[in-house]
Amino acid sequence: MKQLMLYGLVCGLLLGCAGNRARTLDPAVQAAQEKAAAEKAVLEKKIETNMAIDPNFIPFQKLSPKLDDIGKGQLLRLLPRLKASKAIVVRGYCYRGDIGNAKAASQARAVEVKDFMTKAGIPENHITVRFDTGRKLHGVQLHYK
Incomplete structure (x- = not known):
């Protein structure tokens, strides 16, 4: 009881x-x-939109060398493919007609993405950094094999 x-x-x-x-x-x-x-949910939708347009292009704000949350999300989704790659070329873009020091900005964008990838476990010796100031683009293009 x-x-x-x-x-x-x-x-x-x-x-x-x-x-x-x-x-x-x-x-x-x-x-x-x-x-x-x-x-x-809005962030996820923006990441999905970027991935649908070009999964290997990470857009940046015109005047910013910093990787935003959308770019980080896009890179996180690409990490399995990037980790399996033997060589990755990270090409930073900043149009010289829009920005005074476009070379420095394009390099800073490429380095920002490279740093993100190395922190995520991709060996630094697999990554090559390049830049381009001639095209009307603001972002980073990834090429990997």
Whole structure:
């Protein structure tokens, strides 16, 4: 009889705790979680769009040498293929008609992608960095074998 009462007491406590959790969810926390989920969905859609256009071209903002979250996501999806490659050419693009020091910007973009790949486990001696300032592109093109 004691075991049955103890079992009932434990079940009642567990049900009470579970019910309190559902009711105590702060609306601000719930709104923040929904906003984060929506932002993640938008980011995933942008990555998918870039992958559909050209999976090996990582676009950059015109005036930025920094890799954004979209580019990072694109590179993360390419990592299995890149890790299996024996040679990778990372060509940074920055059009000299748009930027004063296009050479430095295109090199910085290529190095940014190279650094990301080496941190992800790709041997540095498999990666060659190049740059181009003659085309009206702002990004990094990957060629791998």
